[in-house]
Amino acid sequence: MIVLSNLQKSLGSFRLLIEQLEIQPGEYLVILGPSGAGKSVLLLTVAGLIRPDSGQLFFNGGDVTGLPPEKRDVGLVFQEANLFPHLTVAKNIAFGKRYRRKRAAEIQQRVELLIDMLNIRPLLYRTVEGLSGGEKQRVAIARALSIGPTILLLDEPLGLLDQNTREELRKELRRVHDELRTTTLHVTHDRSEAFTMADRIAILNEGRLAQVGPREEIFTRPASEFVARFLGVENVLDAFAEQDASGRTFLRIGESRLPAPSQYQGRVRFCVRPEDVSLHPHVPPRTEAAASLSGTVKSIEDRGAVLRLVVNCPVGDVVVLCGKQQFLGSGLSCSSSVWLRLNAASIHVLPRPD
Amino acid sequence: MSVHPVTGFRSRLFTASIFLFLVLFLLLVVALIAADIGYVDLASVKEVLRSREIRSAAVLSLWTSTVTTAIAMVFAVPMGYALSRYRFPGRILADTIVDLPIVFPPLVVGLSLLVFFRTRVGLWLESMGLEFIYQRRGIVLAQFFVSASYGIRAIKTTFDEVDRRQEDVALTLGCTRAQAFWRVAVRNARQGIVAGAILTWARAIGLFGPLIVFVGAVRMKTEVLPTTVYLETSIGRIEVALAIALLLIVIATVALILVRLLAYPRATPRSARRFW
Numbered sequence: 001m002i003v004l005s006n007l008q009k010s011l012g013s014f015r016l017l018i019e020q021l022e023i024q025p026g027e028y029l030v031i032l033g034p035s036g037a038g039k040s041v042l043l044l045t046v047a048g049l050i051r052p053d054s055g056q057l058f059f060n061g062g063d064v065t066g067l068p069p070e071k072r073d074v075g076l077v078f079q080e081a082n083l084f085p086h087l088t089v090a091k092n093i094a095f096g097k098r099y100r101r102k103r104a105a106e107i108q109q110r111v112e113l114l115i116d117m118l119n120i121r122p123l124l125y126r127t128v129e130g131l132s133g134g135e136k137q138r139v140a141i142a143r144a145l146s147i148g149p150t151i152l153l154l155d156e157p158l159g160l161l162d163q164n165t166r167e168e169l170r171k172e173l174r175r176v177h178d179e180l181r182t183t184t185l186h187v188t189h190d191r192s193e194a195f196t197m198a199d200r201i202a203i204l205n206e207g208r209l210a211q212v213g214p215r216e217e218i219f220t221r222p223a224s225e226f227v228a229r230f231l232g233v234e235n236v237l238d239a240f241a242e243q244d245a246s247g248r249t250f251l252r253i254g255e256s257r258l259p260a261p262s263q264y265q266g267r268v269r270f271c272v273r274p275e276d277v278s279l280h281p282h283v284p285p286r287t288e289a290a291a292s293l294s295g296t297v298k299s300i301e302d303r304g305a306v307l308r309l310v311v312n313c314p315v316g317d318v319v320v321l322c323g324k325q326q327f328l329g330s331g332l333s334c335s336s337s338v339w340l341r342l343n344a345a346s347i348h349v350l351p352r353p354d
Numbered sequence: 355m356s357v358h359p360v361t362g363f364r365s366r367l368f369t370a371s372i373f374l375f376l377v378l379f380l381l382l383v384v385a386l387i388a389a390d391i392g393y394v395d396l397a398s399v400k401e402v403l404r405s406r407e408i409r410s411a412a413v414l415s416l417w418t419s420t421v422t423t424a425i426a427m428v429f430a431v432p433m434g435y436a437l438s439r440y441r442f443p444g445r446i447l448a449d450t451i452v453d454l455p456i457v458f459p460p461l462v463v464g465l466s467l468l469v470f471f472r473t474r475v476g477l478w479l480e481s482m483g484l485e486f487i488y489q490r491r492g493i494v495l496a497q498f499f500v501s502a503s504y505g506i507r508a509i510k511t512t513f514d515e516v517d518r519r520q521e522d523v524a525l526t527l528g529c530t531r532a533q534a535f536w537r538v539a540v541r542n543a544r545q546g547i548v549a550g551a552i553l554t555w556a557r558a559i560g561l562f563g564p565l566i567v568f569v570g571a572v573r574m575k576t577e578v579l580p581t582t583v584y585l586e587t588s589i590g591r592i593e594v595a596l597a598i599a600l601l602l603i604v605i606a607t608v609a610l611i612l613v614r615l616l617a618y619p620r621a622t623p624r625s626a627r628r629f630w
Contacts, residue, residue, distance in 0.1 A: 047526055049525070069522070069525040069526050070525050070530055072526070074526050076522065076523050082519040082520045082523050084524075086542065096527035096528050099528030099529055099533070140523075144526070146527075147527060
């Protein structure tokens, strides 16, 4: 297990402070955050390439805070692959063998395994210069894994690749991880990458962890408005939370009142995903489990099979996804009056900022 | 492979004006050499090639400038790396001091060296057997002082452009800092180091100013080719002086072209384009 404890680093006006972060053995943890959040600083601190001002770092129970990078057993892959240009692909991958004499035979075995696993065999005796971006990154991944690292550190490893290669490499990285079970820390600002790759996601903002959790939880139950907005939750709306005599909580959304769990009373904000809002041309039947809102269509954006509508409601602008056929079939258009329905189950009340 | 851009009248005018400067400069250099060649007669050339003293001066020139370059590189590679990779207090001052020898007037360098060896430190060095004044090793010292800056500057610039992250990766793969320096940084900076060596060597072999003050012009002992040119000029044998100068130019040109071919195997950078 990798443990970061009260790790602190100041760089100019930026400050990274990780109070506690644990990475389980064999886990694929993605650090997700906007640029400038300190993701790379965090990663380079784990690698030993940045010395923290204070705090501790443990690899499998041992304190490695004072160990230099060459003694930490970490595998490192940057965005630009950074292969050694004077060596062939084969020598790049086997580079670490030379500096770990005692384990040379074991590393050689691993190198062979990785060459097959990542489909590098046809490239082995090529120079680095002629490789495509995806090939370079596969070689860099093999090179990092060759030493059998305690943790694999990936700093935006797919950031410079074209979309097809990126998706292909996502699958390959995840497959290699599933086979080797190397503990992995992957840094990215791409939320779809985080969602497809991660076991758990840690959201980093302005040097602090905003939320850490399994990926589904992060996406369905964001811990703050920042996380919700950063994850692309477009509907962050106002409501009023209240409690009845029996202690049940209700949310008042516009004219509707529906039971929904909330730890807070009074004015709150909640989020709901566009795909969880349904659109109706007429007043939908009233139910206990859903809120109805009336509004007018403000804008329509054609996204192929679905339309993305913005509906102006008393609680704010609500983004809705709606099938094209369904929308056009009901004779609606821009500035039509419509009704929206929000299921109680898909509503997530955001914690208040302290 | 080069590409042909679409060119209009204005862009051709631009290209023409750029090449105007290149051609003017080349003409200037070639014209000076041609004038030398025109002035020199065959007899002088024959005399130069036969003279024992001049041959000895040529050998000494090649030898001292090469030794100077080797020593300068021992300093320049770690210095260039230090100036490029580390941020330390006084870095800008250090960077400036590195350039100072370039702006020293040559004669002042010679005088300064003379004066230095009359200070306590200098006298102590001499008492330890390290004599420089009027000695061959004084040639190397003067050349080193004047020309090392060029090499350091060139190598620092190269390290600035060498990918630092390769060294970081090398560390995680088990290299020590020193191993990452030699096997990754220096290996990648090789072309720049060769370029720095060329600059240093070229400056050293043509150096004259400080030598006449510091080591004198002792035939067969401290006489290098630039000194010979001076000696011949001072007794009015201009043709011979110029013939020696031409010899120096030929030696230097051959050396520069050879090293350039070795250091830059790819003749044109990828960003180059044809202009016609």
